[in-house]
Amino acid sequence: MTGAVGQIGSELTLALRERFGNENVVAAGHRTAPQPALRDSGPFETVDVTVREDVDRVLETYAIDTVYHLAAILSARGEENPGLAWRVNIDGLVNVLEASRERNVNQVCIPSSIAVFGPETPSDCAPQETILLPTTMYGVTKVAGELLGEYYVRRYGLDVRGLRYPGIISSETPPGGGTTDYAVDIFYQAIQTGRYTCFVGPETRLPMMYMPDCIKATIDLMEADRAQLVHHSNFNVGSMCFSAAELAEEIRKHIPDFVCEYEPDFRQAIADSWPCNVDDRAAREEWGWEPHYDLASMTADMIEQLSARLTRTDAAA
Ligand code: AKB
DSSP states (O other), rough: OOOSSSSSHHHHHHHHHHHHHHOGGEESSSSSSSOHHOOOOOOEEEEOTHHHHHHHHHHTTOOOOOOBBBOOOHHHHHOOOOOHHIIIIHHHHHHHHHHHHHHTTEEEEEOEEEOOTTTSOOOOBBOOSOOOOOOHHHHHHHHHHHHHHHHHHHHHEEEEEEEEEEEEESSSOOOOSOTTTHHHHHHHHHTTEEEESSSSSTOOEEEEEEEEHHHHHHHHHSSOGGGGGGGSSSSEEOOOEEEHHHHHHHTTTTTOOOOOEEEETTHHHHTTTOOOOOOHHHHHHOOOOOOOOOOHHHHHHHHHHHHHHOOSSSTTT
């Protein structure tokens, strides 16, 4: 698991360790120190995916048969440093695909994102096959990543699979550097201070998914019968879709004095370039995708999980 210290990687690693045994899932992170639960439950390696020798060393040492390549620079950070986004998201991906091909790895999971879409894509129910003209470097690298995935399937027979993740909401590891991060930050701030200043406007409506559904989607796709797959590295997966104001309203059902203000910054333009929901019929038909959480059940669970760990620090506490 590259990117194992990140928002999705950290929880996916623990889910896979529970499924396949702690010693059988190697967590690989870059600079950030691993969380104790991750560090203490199984092997951990420091890996820079842009360094081919690092990738080779871990595949070789542990005789890896399946790679989950979660390491990536997300949309907002990618706009601050497009060169870094290209190096990590493309050079890193090519290193992982080449090392996997040469070492006869069975399967490679390469996540994509709703960031492949752009302003020309239909915003309501973005089709599986549609215009992919992203305006961010992150989106550019994700489109190229999907195409590389399909190329490795066709040219080398490598079993590459991937989903177009929407914004992922979770209570364990905070996200970093994404445009959809507001949908997680808002919960921390609502519980800790009762106030949040949102960096996109109240009407901003994006596709989102709760982490348990994200883990389920990823594992279900990886375990799907290969013969049933028409698509490989670019599945749309829908779950929920709400505006920032609707999220704040839902939180207010649990924290009635919660105040949300809006000060859009450069991330507004990125959010505006993405669709508000996606057509995921291919995922439903080819490998049985079905989400479990909606806005109400996700919000209730987030508040329960975070309230057990965080304390309110403001005067209203
Ligand atoms: C981001 O906001 O950049 C990511 C994504 C939608 O891929 N969460």
